[in-house]
Amino acid sequence: MKRVYNFNAGPAALPKEVLKRAQQELLDFDATGMSVMELSHRSNEYEKVHNKAATRLKELLDIPDSYDVLFMQGGASLQFSAIPMNFLPKGKIGNYSLTGSWSEKALKEAGKLGDTHIASSTKETGYMSIPSHLELSDAPAYLHITSNNTIFGTQWRSFPSLSPDVPLIADMSSDILSRPVNIEDFSIIYAGAQKNLGPSGVTVVIIKKELLEQCPENIPTMLNYRIFAKNRSLYNTPPTFSIYMLSLVLEWVAEQGGVAAIEKYNQKKAELIYETIDQSEGFYIGHAQKDARSHMNVTFNLATEELTAAFLSEASEAGFVGLAGHRMIGGCRASIYNAVPLESCEALAEFMNSFRTKYR
Ligand SMILES: Cc1ncc(COP(=O)(O)O)c(C=O)c1O
Structure with a gap:
């Protein structure tokens, strides 16, 4: 068997050790006589996988107890809508820093749901750089940034420091777990798994618990962070195999x-x-x-x-x-x-x- 040099942007290379482990366990996971994909998501065996994935992520990223780790679906793209649905009420303005196409898409979705403002942008210079200053609107609901710009190849080396009443929200889809970050600098971090975390299918959300009180009742259940947190991401059937793979990748990161x-x-x-x-x-x-x-x-x-x-x-x-x-x-x-x-x-x-x- 010949493995190629894989430079895919996502879905992307997975650790060979992880793939081998998944292969070994594919037919008989943890002496259950079935694959992890065939386990009920309400079983004790799956429960262990689910909890281990969350615990490992908390340990690796040093996530304080004041944050929840959620496993959602719909990719990072659905977060573009979930964030304004939960945290952009009337009278407030969603602030966006534009550093590439993904932040443009996040802004576009928010614009369908509420008022938005471009706090900074490097579009005019072809997204070659990261903004050096920000101009927030009045009544900012939050500032949204894209920590790494997968398409243009730029990355925030340090993050904006905001006043404590303005939540900083980061799309870390393409650099989560690639470097230590101070979780407390952020109110929400989200990432589609298919670059640094595992296969596609699961989206990791790290969210400050105190924000959950703001999630409105009248939005779709599957986009409500409070409901995901309350049900430990088991309100409905989670993407069990992706979460299992995520857990193996996290174990591999710890081993490195x-x-x-x-x-x-x-x-x-x-x-x-x-x-x-x-x-x-x-x-x-x-x-x-x-x-x-x-x-x-x-x-x-x-x-x-x-x-x-x-x-x-x-x-x-x-x-x-x-x-x-x-x-x-x-x-x-x-x-x-x-x-x-x-x-x-x-x-x-x-x-x-x-x-x-x-x-x-
Ligand atoms: C920074 C960033 N945000 C969002 C996305 C969209 O992710 P998804 O395909 O999981 O919706 C991508 C995809 O490459 C990305 O690189």
């Missing part, structure tokens, strides 16, 4: 030394590729401004579309998968999430250097 160790490893991987770009004498052109470079998604271009096409085609022949940029902006993108090994990045750097020697 936890989030601080993962961050160091990620830095090394990112530096390797950015150095290859920087030392290429302009052959590879990085998209993000240096101080805003993402450690998760490295975006770059080559001088012409023909050269980019040749690069992607030869890379594909050499066993590299997922290097084409997002269909909206083209170019190239290497997504180097937690489970992408250093060896894949080394192989990519080597390939980039030899491609440059051949075509410069």
Whole structure:
């Protein structure tokens, strides 16, 4: 069996050890005589899986008891609607910092449900950077940011500090668990699992408990954070297999030394590729401004579309998968999430250097 160098943006590479473990346990999970997918979500066996996933996440991210961990569905995209439904009442304004297409989408959904305001944006300069200042509206309901911009390859290195009455909400879909963060700086963190946490199907929400009182009664049950919290994300059938995989990925992160160790490893991987770009004498052109470079998604271009096409085609022949940029902006993108090994990045750097020697 040959495994490729997987640089997919999401769903993305999973740790090989996790896949093997899932394979081993697939037919007979924990001596139940069935797969974890076949367990009732009301069984004790599943209950253990569910609780372990939440506990492991709390431990790894050092989540205080004043926060709940929820497992929801509908992807990060449904959170774009759930947040204003729960926390954007009449008379208040949802503030958004625009750093790419995902934050634009979050803003668009909120605009259907209430009043919004763009507190900052780097759109005019092609989303190459992270905003340096914010202008909040009057009566802000919250500020929403996207901590890592999967498409443009930028990442907030430090987060805005707001007055305590303005909740900071972060879409961390593409960098959760890649570096330590101070959970108490945020009121809500959410992330679709399919980049750093596991397979698609589950969306993790970390929410300050005191906010739950504000969730209105008259919104759909499946979008109400209070109901998810009250029922420990078991109001209806949760995505049991995805949560099981999430739990295995979290166990793997702990085995790697936890989030601080993962961050160091990620830095090394990112530096390797950015150095290859920087030392290429302009052959590879990085998209993000240096101080805003993402450690998760490295975006770059080559001088012409023909050269980019040749690069992607030869890379594909050499066993590299997922290097084409997002269909909206083209170019190239290497997504180097937690489970992408250093060896894949080394192989990519080597390939980039030899491609440059051949075509410069
Ligand atoms: C930062 C960010 N937010 C939101 C989304 C949308 O996630 P989903 O497909 O889970 O709805 C993505 C998907 O790539 C993303 O990268």
